[in-house]
Amino acid sequence: MIETREAISEKVVLIGVITQHQDEDKANEYLDELEFLTHTAGGVPVKRFLQKLDKPNPKTFLGSGKLDDVKAFIESNGVGTAVFDDELSPAQLRNIEKVLDCKILDRTNLILDIFASRAQTSSAKTQVELAQYEYLLPRLTRMWTHLDKQKGGIGMRGPGETEIETDRRIIRDKITLLKKKLQTIDKQMAVQRKNRGRMVRVALVGYTNVGKSTLMNVISKSDVFAENKLFATLDTTVRKVVVKNVPFLLTDTVGFIRKLPTQLVESFKSTLDEVREADLLIHVVDISHPNFEEHIASVNKILDEIDSANKPTIMVFNKIDAYTHETIDEDDLVTIKGKEHYTIEDWKRTWMNDLEKKACFISATEKENIENFKNVVYDEVVAIHSKIFPYNNFLY
Structure with missing residues (x-):
């Protein structure tokens, strides 16, 4: 169910934090890498936002003032996607999306999307699809209720853009099937290694x-x-x-x-x-x-x-x-x-x-x-x- 089409170029803002464990140089270095990831996925980074915090805000990742700055820039520049440099919790994703009213991705989602576009063989596609479903499972409510805003592009080359997959049981069943399929692939690859x-x-x-x-x-x-x-x-x-x-x-x-x-x-x-x-x-x-x-x-x-x-x-x-x-x-x-x-x-x-x-x-x-x-x-x-x-x- 993984699409391999090229992502439509879209304007993206990159967002990171400076913390006690990550100084400004390190934060900028990570954003450099996030920018390369975004280019690889087909996006066009237009601005970076960094905020100094003791630790990321557990509700919105950024402070409310900085989030308002991001919102103002997004609205005035026609930006469709905000990419955060760390993995966001389901609650953070929901809260941020309410404020910014655009597509929200985190670093994990972005990497998974690139893997989805790169996968060619049945083995790679199965491995990526499993990873995507496991990432999406705790985020189902947010992902499926906002699909009316998400018309494709970066972060959407993944499984299940249909209403039926809002059912968590169906997603879990899919994960179980993919794991079984991977076990078969693992056995086949193990045999191939032995036969070398x-x-x-x-x-x-x-x-x-x-x-x-x-x-x-x-x-x-x-x-x-x-x-x-x-x-x-x-x-x-x-x-x-x-x-x-x-x-x-x-x-x-x-x-x-x-x-x-x-x-x-x-x-x-x-x-x-x-x-x-x-x-x-x-x-x-x-x-x-x-x-x-x-x-x-x-x-x-x-x-x-x-x-x-x-x-x-x-x-x-x-x-x-x-x-x-x-x-x-x-x-x-x-x-x-x-x-x-x-x-x-x-x-x-x-x-x-x-x-x-x-x-x-x-x-x-x-x-x-x-x-x-x-x-x-x-x-x-x-x-x-x-x-x-x-x-x-x-x-x-």
């Missing part, structure tokens, strides 16, 4: 839009879909790759993101199983992104949640061709050198030098240092193969 033979399994992991699919295309000489958008890859892609004389299976997986909806982590269990069952992880990082260290931490957090944090890992710092840094004049005796001034060589001398994990610095698009990367992968795969299959050393 005695080869080392390698999985590409990383934050969304770091270049995993591009790297896979380079080293497997295949044509996996790669695009400069968030979540360009949803379906797991597995390719047999041969480096020198060593064959192994390489899997491209869905990209991670901060505040990844728990519904997606659970529904994409079969996809994440590819990571769980991998013998080696290649953690791809976009080193040109100013917050790549936090991206690494977010990925590691999710890997820890799925019991995969301690697997052998190669850190691949991609997009070195796009990396830039600020320079300090030699006569400047005041400015203290910070991370924004680091060159790639400076980074290599920091915590990266102390990594227990192997590290490579490459550009997948420019094919820079790819041979060095292949050599590192080769050494790791050979070492793992000799441990897993000690009596099967035909590779060497």
Whole structure:
């Protein structure tokens, strides 16, 4: 029941809060990501609103004065959608919609919508649809009673835009059916993994839009879909790759993101199983992104949640061709050198030098240092193969 049509471009305002746990820089960084998510979904962000609060208002997320400011801007500029950077409770959604009288989305809803537009295979569609229903279930009253205002677009590429699905029992029955369908898919994928033979399994992991699919295309000489958008890859892609004389299976997986909806982590269990069952992880990082260290931490957090944090890992710092840094004049005796001034060589001398994990610095698009990367992968795969299959050393 998931639609794959392009969303009609619509004006969007982005809303976040500055709290004791999230300073202004962090709040703006999250809104940068929310803006990219909105563009990916087909929206046009026209303004941002930030408010400093001890914690989000439990009734309306923002304070009443700030909410009135948002309402005035929406009415005077013909804005149809407000997107909040955190997941809103059903009560917050209802209260905010009463004030703003427009379509209200939160970060979770937006990510689910992008997944809905990206899903291609039966497996991905089923996983996304399950996540959407589980998100919608506690919000049914609000969602279905206001459909007269919601004519489609971002946030509406989902299940059940019909009156019959206002019945919670029907939604729960649908969730049960989807879970059963996913169990069947999980079993099929498990059989496929078993039938892949005695080869080392390698999985590409990383934050969304770091270049995993591009790297896979380079080293497997295949044509996996790669695009400069968030979540360009949803379906797991597995390719047999041969480096020198060593064959192994390489899997491209869905990209991670901060505040990844728990519904997606659970529904994409079969996809994440590819990571769980991998013998080696290649953690791809976009080193040109100013917050790549936090991206690494977010990925590691999710890997820890799925019991995969301690697997052998190669850190691949991609997009070195796009990396830039600020320079300090030699006569400047005041400015203290910070991370924004680091060159790639400076980074290599920091915590990266102390990594227990192997590290490579490459550009997948420019094919820079790819041979060095292949050599590192080769050494790791050979070492793992000799441990897993000690009596099967035909590779060497």
